[in-house]
Amino acid sequence: MNLYEILDKLNIKYEEVEHEAVFTAEQAQFIKVEIEGIGCKNLFLTDKKGKYFLVLMQDNKKANIKEIAKITGASHLSFASKDELEKILLLKQGSVTPLGIINDIENKVILVIEKELKDKKLLVHPNTNTKTIAINYKDLIKFIEFGKHKYILV
Numbered sequence: 001m002n003l004y005e006i007l008d009k010l011n012i013k014y015e016e017v018e019h020e021a022v023f024t025a026e027q028a029q030f031i032k033v034e035i036e037g038i039g040c041k042n043l044f045l046t047d048k049k050g051k052y053f054l055v056l057m058q059d060n061k062k063a064n065i066k067e068i069a070k071i072t073g074a075s076h077l078s079f080a081s082k083d084e085l086e087k088i089l090l091l092k093q094g095s096v097t098p099l100g101i102i103n104d105i106e107n108k109v110i111l112v113i114e115k116e117l118k119d120k121k122l123l124v125h126p127n128t129n130t131k132t133i134a135i136n137y138k139d140l141i142k143f144i145e146f147g148k149h150k151y152i153l154v
Contacts, residue, residue, distance in 0.1 A: 003099055003102055003126055003127055004126075006102065006143065006146065007143070010139070010142055010143060010146055012135065012139040012142060012143060013136075013139070014133045014134060014135045014139075015035055015036075015133065015134040016035075016126065016131055016132070016133045016134075017031065017034045017035045017131065017132055017133075018130060018131050019031055019034070019130060019131070019132065020130065021094065021129050021130050022094065022129050023093065023094035023129060024094070025039060025040075025041040025059035025060075028059070028123075028132070029059075031123060031132050032123070035123060035132060035134050036121060036134060037120070037121040037122055037123040037134040038058055038059075038117060038120045038121065038122055038123060039058070039059035039060070039123050040056055040057065040058065040059055040098075040117070040122050040123055040124050041055075041056075041057050041058065041059045041061065041063070042054060042055065042056055042096040042097055042098065042124070043055040043057075043063055043079070043096070044079065044080045044084075044085050044089070044096050044109075045065070045068070045074075045077045045078065045079060045080060046077070046078065046079075046080040046084060047069070047074035047075050047076055047077050047078075048075055048076045049074075049075065051072075051074055051108075051110070052080060052084070052088060052108050052109045052110070053068070053072055053074065053077070053109065053110050053111075053112050054089075054096070054098060054100070054101070054109050054110075054111050054112070055068060055111075055112045055113075055114075056098050056111060056112070056113045056114065056117065056122075056124075057113075057114040057117070058114060058116060058117065061114070065077050065078075068112060068154075071112070071152065071154050072110065072112060072152065088103070088104055088106075088108055088109065089101070089103050089104055089109070090103040090127075091103070091127060092129070094129045095125055095127060095128055095129040096125075097124045097125040097126070097127060098111055098113075098124060098140060098143075098144070099124060099125070099126055099127055099133075099143065100127055101144065101147055101149050102127070102147065103127075104147075104149070107147070107148060107149055107150070109149065110149070110150045110151065110152065111144060111149060111150070111151035111152070112151070112152050112154055113151055113152070113153050113154070114154060115153050115154060117137055118137055118153070119137055119138070120136075120137050121134050121135070121136055121137075122134070122135055122136070122137060122140060124140075
């Protein structure tokens, strides 16, 4: 099943807008004029033990990697490589999204979600950085649980 088939199967409503490719949260600011929601920053991290974390946070916040490591119990967190991103989530740099877990069939990735996003409408890529969808937080959780992925609310 592709992403849109799963969203439909789970009765997840979303709005979508197409746009030029964006590679950073800063570049994506113009999208908020076209579609309503909280812009999200997504970081794909790994630790020395080979664990993977996808951090989802408001796009105007700065990530504290040491704090994320403490919360997750990970040691020496750093950004995962381009190759790891492509191998595990089948995504290119600039397209990182929590919806990418659809491709993580081994459930290697743990999502770390900023608690301030709870009950909000979130703006995320649908596995490409030339589109953005607005999805409700509760529906994102439904999507995560459908794939039997673990998540931590921080």
